[in-house]
Amino acid sequence: MTIAEDDPRQPYEQAAETLRREIRDGVIKPGHKVGSVRDLASRFDISPTTVQKALGVLRSEGLLTTTGRGNYARDPKQAVPVAGHLDQGGNLSEVLRQLEHVTSQLSELRGRVERLEAAQPGRADENQ
Template sequence: MTISEDDPRQPFEQVAASLRREIERGDITPGQKVGSVRELAARFHVSPTTIQRALRVLRDDELLMTTGRGTFARDPRQANRVATNAGGPSLTEVLRTLEHVTSQLSDLRSRVERLEAELPGAATENK
């Protein structure tokens, strides 16, 4: 699987979503090793840092467990029970959403500044 440039989510979010689907469908079973960071980076055509961020998301959501021997899938029903009992989005989900919104806002600010700089008379107004 490759990461889609058209997807508004960050690459690590796309990787996490893909692995989440595999765990929830049972393609990756509880206790099964999900692969090393290098293997996953090659599979998804992303950097190891992107994979580490994706794995952190899934660990925070209690879908993965990392030990000295590797990273393994957990039972998604247990993770869902924890999320359901929490009564709303987890702090991790809120922070992840906030990070995404902040990134989008920064991109928009840069675009507006570029457009304003291209307007006729912009150079004389800024002086």
């Protein structure tokens, strides 16, 4: 499925609407993955950035939850919209998700550097 060029809505809005409909109609069941960013970009013939924006819209509506393993549909009857859009292009939950991801990567890098430094001969003596 591609985005309709004659549709006045932005591509991310069209993609979000299609996924929203699939979640509400039960095509994508609660708890199931909506697809990877790469798969959705290919499906809709849009950029991964545009897919992320569409997913952000659905997260802000409470229809998606995001973990380190992907984006999962939530039960539309239990969806609770996220308040507090930061601007047109993002929302607080997306910023927090990205911050959590960066923090996790930083922690992993710190551990790797510490292991590398500990493995270097003579390094342990320098630190004392």
